[in-house]
Amino acid sequence: MTEPHAQLLRRPSVVDQHLASLLQTVSIEVEAGSELLNDGIVNRLAELLCSSKAEQAAEVIAEMAKAEENRITFIQQEVIPPLVALVHNSSPSVLRQACRAMGNLCFESETGRQIVLSEGGIAAMISRLNQLKPSKRTSSEDNAIHYMLCGALHTICMDHEEVQKEAIRLQSLPALVEYLKYSTDPTVLRFSLNIIATFLDHGEEIADSALELKVAPIVCEALKSHKDNEDVKEAVLDVLGHFNFLGKPPAQMEMFEAGMLGEVIDIINTSLDESTTDPVERIASEILVFMLSHDGIAQLAFEDEALNLTKEAMSWMKGYLENLKGTGALVIGNLATSDARSAELAVYPDLLETIFHVLEYEYTSEEMLVKVKHAALSALRNLCICEAAKPVIRPYLQTLLRYVTSEMPMLVFKSLGCVRCLTRGDKDIATDLAGDPALIQDVAALTGKYTYHNGIQGEAPRLLCTVIVEADLVTNPQLLEQMLTPQVIQTILQMTTSSESPQMQVEAWAAIQKILHTSGDGTLLLSENVLKYCEASLTDETNPYLRILALNIIRLLTPSITKEEDIQELSEHLDRLAVSSSDAGAQQLASEIKLSTPFK
Numbered sequence: 001m002t003e004p005h006a007q008l009l010r011r012p013s014v015v016d017q018h019l020a021s022l023l024q025t026v027s028i029e030v031e032a033g034s035e036l037l038n039d040g041i042v043n044r045l046a047e048l049l050c051s052s053k054a055e056q057a058a059e060v061i062a063e064m065a066k067a068e069e070n071r072i073t074f075i076q077q078e079v080i081p082p083l084v085a086l087v088h089n090s091s092p093s094v095l096r097q098a099c100r101a102m103g104n105l106c107f108e109s110e111t112g113r114q115i116v117l118s119e120g121g122i123a124a125m126i127s128r129l130n131q132l133k134p135s136k137r138t139s140s141e142d143n144a145i146h147y148m149l150c151g152a153l154h155t156i157c158m159d160h161e162e163v164q165k166e167a168i169r170l171q172s173l174p175a176l177v178e179y180l181k182y183s184t185d186p187t188v189l190r191f192s193l194n195i196i197a198t199f200l201d202h203g204e205e206i207a208d209s210a211l212e213l214k215v216a217p218i219v220c221e222a223l224k225s226h227k228d229n230e231d232v233k234e235a236v237l238d239v240l241g242h243f244n245f246l247g248k249p250p251a252q253m254e255m256f257e258a259g260m261l262g263e264v265i266d267i268i269n270t271s272l273d274e275s276t277t278d279p280v281e282r283i284a285s286e287i288l289v290f291m292l293s294h295d296g297i298a299q300l301a302f303e304d305e306a307l308n309l310t311k312e313a314m315s316w317m318k319g320y321l322e323n324l325k326g327t328g329a330l331v332i333g334n335l336a337t338s339d340a341r342s343a344e345l346a347v348y349p350d351l352l353e354t355i356f357h358v359l360e361y362e363y364t365s366e367e368m369l370v371k372v373k374h375a376a377l378s379a380l381r382n383l384c385i386c387e388a389a390k391p392v393i394r395p396y397l398q399t400l401l402r403y404v405t406s407e408m409p410m411l412v413f414k415s416l417g418c419v420r421c422l423t424r425g426d427k428d429i430a431t432d433l434a435g436d437p438a439l440i441q442d443v444a445a446l447t448g449k450y451t452y453h454n455g456i457q458g459e460a461p462r463l464l465c466t467v468i469v470e471a472d473l474v475t476n477p478q479l480l481e482q483m484l485t486p487q488v489i490q491t492i493l494q495m496t497t498s499s500e501s502p503q504m505q506v507e508a509w510a511a512i513q514k515i516l517h518t519s520g521d522g523t524l525l526l527s528e529n530v531l532k533y534c535e536a537s538l539t540d541e542t543n544p545y546l547r548i549l550a551l552n553i554i555r556l557l558t559p560s561i562t563k564e565e566d567i568q569e570l571s572e573h574l575d576r577l578a579v580s581s582s583d584a585g586a587q588q589l590a591s592e593i594k595l596s597t598p599f600k
Helices: 015-028 032-039 041-048 054-064 068-076 080-088 092-105 110-118 121-131 140-157 161-169 173-182 186-202 204-212 215-225 230-246 249-257 260-270 279-292 295-303 309-318 322-335 339-346 351-360 366-385 390-404 409-423 427-434 437-449 454-470 477-483 486-495 502-519 523-527 530-538 544-560 564-578 584-594
Strands: none
Touching (some): 015 054, 041 054, 054 068, 054 080, 054 092, 068 092, 080 092, 080 110, 080 121, 092 121, 092 140, 110 121, 110 140, 110 161, 121 140, 121 173, 140 161, 140 173, 161 186, 173 186, 186 204, 186 215, 186 230, 204 215, 204 230, 204 249, 215 249, 215 260, 230 249, 230 260, 230 279, 249 260, 249 279, 249 295, 260 279, 260 309, 279 295, 295 309, 295 322, 295 339, 309 322, 309 351, 322 339, 322 351, 339 351, 339 366, 351 366, 351 390, 390 409, 390 437, 409 437, 409 454, 427 437, 427 454, 427 477, 437 454, 437 486, 454 477, 454 486, 454 502, 486 502, 502 523, 502 530, 523 530, 523 544, 544 564, 544 584, 564 584
């Protein structure tokens, strides 16, 4: 009868030989290790972890732990605590096998990770991480130890928030940054990058620490050194993508100064020969757009002839990869955030035609359609702000109006912004729009149709106000009568209450003032309770200018105010403002109105 393995491991004369034999057996066939667990071997291996045979025992455990059922048995029979003890205090060679065993035992095991945490294993690993951190380019021997140490921490940290918080608390980030700077092993880099990415999920404080440690430029250098390694590339972009999500301007500039803009453009361009975009390209595209949202970077990139960013964006928009069409449009949109750049972009050969081609392209899915068309409209909206660009975009007005009345709220929102910016300062466009009563009513109805969409709630009334303010209503007074349905008036009046956006309130009162000047009669506005909205602005202490605007409306309405209750309520406000010493403009205007009919 064959002597049990556990007994053989207790015989000093054969323990080395038998450990080697076990290792060979389970290395060839992991499942074979399952048959050994019923032989009392687990307890003996745990004992050997506390002896001079710790390295060999840990290696056997690491191999056997590749099988899920073995992991469960080892964890249940408390093999993890002696492994944690080895991490605390052992030679590099023993540490390597102990980390390997602990990492394998914790693979997809919540219980294993929790035991490591409760036994102080995270603190032990981070202590060794700091002790062994490189201060120069690493050797192959160093890399072997770093691989197991970082690999175990990586396995235990992934998808375990409590472990991540403990690792952050124990100040592991500075050590991981050193591994990024000096490790020559791409897998160690990937492990370190992935751990840092999980840390950045924990909010502003850790992100600020990462910024202080200059993580962004160090990560960029790691990409340059390993640009042919897809795993490192993806891990780098994951870290930078977290900075993207957190919106950190210093990280944006550091990434730019480290040459990251050119790197992500290269990554994007490597996908041009592929039939579909992959996650790496998508993250690279997001990082590119994020970096260009920094106006200083947008200007530097725009001026950089070597980057030739406008040409790159044009090539993506003209290509067949749908996601890259959107990337190209977003790049143009971010470059178009200054009038000077917009003026140059507006005359760039075929640029406007290309953006409208992207807008009108037939996409393979509704998700892609909305995403890319939204990007195109975002670019157009920014270009429409620039006076020099407006004449070039004006011929496409009808195309933009089609999206205003579409059934896709994201596109409705952006197209409203385009039309509003195009209309501002253009009497002819405003007058044409005012002459389309069906369109005006459709725009007014949008606030009721999309009550959940804050963007449309703002843009729809702003467009109505812009049309009223800019249109030639003196020559065409009938247009005002056609426009002013109760729904349109209420939409504008509601805009005067948008306290979170003082600019919108000002625009609304300007439109009401234009209505009064043009019509010469306040009866219609009074029937829609305009005085209630005036009173709300009179009591607004946050924006004195709104009080002046509301008082001007009241002054224009005075010939039409006849209700005793309106006169009484307004008199109280006027009396208060007339003696106010904190607002001289409102004080003077209120005093003048009090002297007019019906208040005197």
